Amino acid sequence: MMSTIEASGLSKRYESSQALDQVNFRATSRQVTSIVGVNGSGKTTLLRILAGLDLPSEGKVLVDTREVGPDELRAHCTMVFQKSVMFSGTVYDSVAYGLRVSRAADGGIREKVTSALALVNLDGFEKRKARKLSSGEQQRVALARALALERQVLLVDEPTANLDPANAMIIERAIKESAISRVVLLSTHNLPQARRLSDRVIHLYRGRVVEEAESSLFFTNPHDERTRLFIDGELQF
Amino acid sequence: MDPITEGVIRAINLIVTGDREVFAITALSLYISISSTLLSCIWSIPISAALALRSFPGKRTVKGLFNALIGIPTVALGLYMYLLLSRSGPLGYFQFLYTPNGIIIGQCILVTPIIVSFSTSALESVDPDLRTLAKTLGASGFQIEAVVLREAFWGVTLAIIAAFNRAFAELGVAMMLGGNIRNLTRVLTTAIALETAKGEIALSIALSFILLGIVMSLSIAINLARRPS
Numbered sequence: 001m002m003s004t005i006e007a008s009g010l011s012k013r014y015e016s017s018q019a020l021d022q023v024n025f026r027a028t029s030r031q032v033t034s035i036v037g038v039n040g041s042g043k044t045t046l047l048r049i050l051a052g053l054d055l056p057s058e059g060k061v062l063v064d065t066r067e068v069g070p071d072e073l074r075a076h077c078t079m080v081f082q083k084s085v086m087f088s089g090t091v092y093d094s095v096a097y098g099l100r101v102s103r104a105a106d107g108g109i110r111e112k113v114t115s116a117l118a119l120v121n122l123d124g125f126e127k128r129k130a131r132k133l134s135s136g137e138q139q140r141v142a143l144a145r146a147l148a149l150e151r152q153v154l155l156v157d158e159p160t161a162n163l164d165p166a167n168a169m170i171i172e173r174a175i176k177e178s179a180i181s182r183v184v185l186l187s188t189h190n191l192p193q194a195r196r197l198s199d200r201v202i203h204l205y206r207g208r209v210v211e212e213a214e215s216s217l218f219f220t221n222p223h224d225e226r227t228r229l230f231i232d233g234e235l236q237f
Numbered sequence: 238m239d240p241i242t243e244g245v246i247r248a249i250n251l252i253v254t255g256d257r258e259v260f261a262i263t264a265l266s267l268y269i270s271i272s273s274t275l276l277s278c279i280w281s282i283p284i285s286a287a288l289a290l291r292s293f294p295g296k297r298t299v300k301g302l303f304n305a306l307i308g309i310p311t312v313a314l315g316l317y318m319y320l321l322l323s324r325s326g327p328l329g330y331f332q333f334l335y336t337p338n339g340i341i342i343g344q345c346i347l348v349t350p351i352i353v354s355f356s357t358s359a360l361e362s363v364d365p366d367l368r369t370l371a372k373t374l375g376a377s378g379f380q381i382e383a384v385v386l387r388e389a390f391w392g393v394t395l396a397i398i399a400a401f402n403r404a405f406a407e408l409g410v411a412m413m414l415g416g417n418i419r420n421l422t423r424v425l426t427t428a429i430a431l432e433t434a435k436g437e438i439a440l441s442i443a444l445s446f447i448l449l450g451i452v453m454s455l456s457i458a459i460n461l462a463r464r465p466s
Contacts, residue, residue, distance in 0.1 A: 051373055081369075081370070101371075101374060102375045
């Protein structure tokens with residue numbers, strides 16, 4: 001069954017700035033949708049609202065065409081952050097945490113943790129201390145932890161920033177594979193990565209969607225001047 | 238032989254031969270200090286969690302108050318508690334004065350600010366991103382607080398150990414609320430004060446060795462048990 005997540009008129013205002021301004025888009029499962037934009041364009045704010053971590057000042061979020069609030073959003077979505085954070089304890093404990101709090105059966109937890117770790121090439125890492133791993137390995141654990149939950153929507157915020165190419169490649173492959181069964185929204189300012197992974201691309205500029213298109217069209221024939229400048233690396237914020 | 242060397246030798250002898258009175262005093266000291274520390278944990282840790290993880294009006298003032306109370310002089314606290322617990326005081330009906338329970342109540346009040354302040358700091362030092370992470374993984378408010386408590390486990394443990402050490406080594410509350418009654422409320426610190434005043438240096442040194450030994454062993458044991466996460 002096809003899943004969707006939709007932003008309808010989402011705005012977010014802070015005291016002195018407008019982080020998001022009437023953002024509308026729809027992302028579906030079996031696709032990687034990338035949200036690209038320069039630093040400060042509102043990508044992380046958007047993802048945090050979709051994850052149910054922040055409230056929008058205006059607008060709504062719909063999952064499978066039904067409006068949902070932040071509590072329910074957290075049951076549908078999970079998020080991988082740019083800076084991976086590890087619980088103390090083993091890799092197994094870290095990946096199993098979400099399954100435990102959602103009261104999954106013990107046998108199911110082991111199976112899901114093992115297969116999630118395999119997806120990010122961390123087979124056999126279960127007993128290692130999570131905080132002793134390299135930053136690349138920690139980011140892979142963070143992705144495995146999100147995948148193990150098997151939520152409808154996976155939100156990934158700059159997952160490979162500051163990672164070496166080997167770790168970045170493993171993460172990209174796992175993101176692509178995970179999109180088979182869920183909606184994947186990837187926030188990145190890494191355009192080659194967006195090009196490699198995305199089926200659709202959304203360009204956020206100063207909190208507004210200025211272009212949304214199929215990946216091939218977005219990169220080869222952008223309609224918006226700001227998108228063209230962004231792709232050419234000439235856009236100033 | 239000078240009195241200190243003689244005292245040290247006698248002290249070792251008293252400890253090695255298992256002197257009944259020395260061990261009775263030590264056991265009572267441990268009972269009182271462990272009881273007061275554990276009892277105060279019942280309210281101090283939830284107070285710390287509220288101060289570290291919740292927002293409410295006056296939070297900074299409450300934190301400041303607990304921080305200020307860490308250094309309360311034990312004699313002053315002992316005096317106020319004496320007035321409360323004495324026969325004519327508002328809590329005189331319970332007849333806690335000059336009983337081990339009286340010392341426990343006084344020490345509970347003495348160590349509460351230590352546990353609250355140190356535990357609050359430990360809880361506040363946990364990376365706030367862990368709370369966000371737990372939230373995205375589906376944790377409820379209570380489960381998020383449990384995560385923070387687990388991450389701050391060693392910090393909270395050290396707060397409890399500091400509180401125990403304070404209770405175990407204090408003199409004012411034990412003296413004023415216990416009265417240093419032999420075989421009833423005499424603890425290590427009050428016994429050391431008494432024996433020193435009597436000129437019984439050897440017994441004082443023996444008791445001080447035990448006092449220091451327990452405090453230091455506990456701290457060393459905690460440090461050894463602590464493993465990097």
